[in-house]
Amino acid sequence: MSGIVVIGASAGGLHALEAILDPLPADYSKPILVVQHRSDDGSALLSGLLARHTRLVVSEADDKSALRPGCVLVAPAGYHALVEDGHVSLSTDGEVRFSRPSIDVSFETAAEAYGERAVGVVLTGANDDGSRGLAAIRRAGGTAIVQEPASAEHTAMPAAAVAAADPQWVLPLEAIAERLVALEVLR
Numbered sequence: 001m002s003g004i005v006v007i008g009a010s011a012g013g014l015h016a017l018e019a020i021l022d023p024l025p026a027d028y029s030k031p032i033l034v035v036q037h038r039s040d041d042g043s044a045l046l047s048g049l050l051a052r053h054t055r056l057v058v059s060e061a062d063d064k065s066a067l068r069p070g071c072v073l074v075a076p077a078g079y080h081a082l083v084e085d086g087h088v089s090l091s092t093d094g095e096v097r098f099s100r101p102s103i104d105v106s107f108e109t110a111a112e113a114y115g116e117r118a119v120g121v122v123l124t125g126a127n128d129d130g131s132r133g134l135a136a137i138r139r140a141g142g143t144a145i146v147q148e149p150a151s152a153e154h155t156a157m158p159a160a161a162v163a164a165a166d167p168q169w170v171l172p173l174e175a176i177a178e179r180l181v182a183l184e185v186l187r
Helices: 013-021 040-051 103-117 131-139 156-165 173-186
Strands: 004-009 032-036 057-060 071-074 080-084 087-091 118-122 143-147 169-171
Touching (some): 004 103, 103 131, 118 131, 118 173, 131 143
Parallel strands (some): 057 071
Antiparallel strands (some): 080 087
């Protein structure tokens, strides 16, 4: 498999996710996992909202959902999304830093399963979830991209990721999709 892109977002994440998914081509070759902090009552709604802003196929992840090129899986509220080679497993283990799904858990498992073929993206948010996991992706030889804190609706999460992970790219929101497409050409 060509790798995986895992995108983590929290407060203000819907707009940021739409801005990234909208310009991606329908034949994008990596599967994408979205981990967005949200309440349990808005779980299925996120997939539908994102589907309106992309040519990619969007669905909420089920346990053992396959990771397929050109497809976006959304981690369901109340479950950690563990990345395994070729699929996602769901877990109801305890919250990690007050979150389930935890962005750190998804990034760390992506680093283990995909190593240098993992791409982690940290977007807007009001906590530090994702910073440790993004550092794990970097240690595994993967690619780390962070939304420029100044362009984020909430700066805490991208600022923590910049400090902890030494990302290869810190980009304004509108440049992230272009970088993801450019990485396709390079690999």
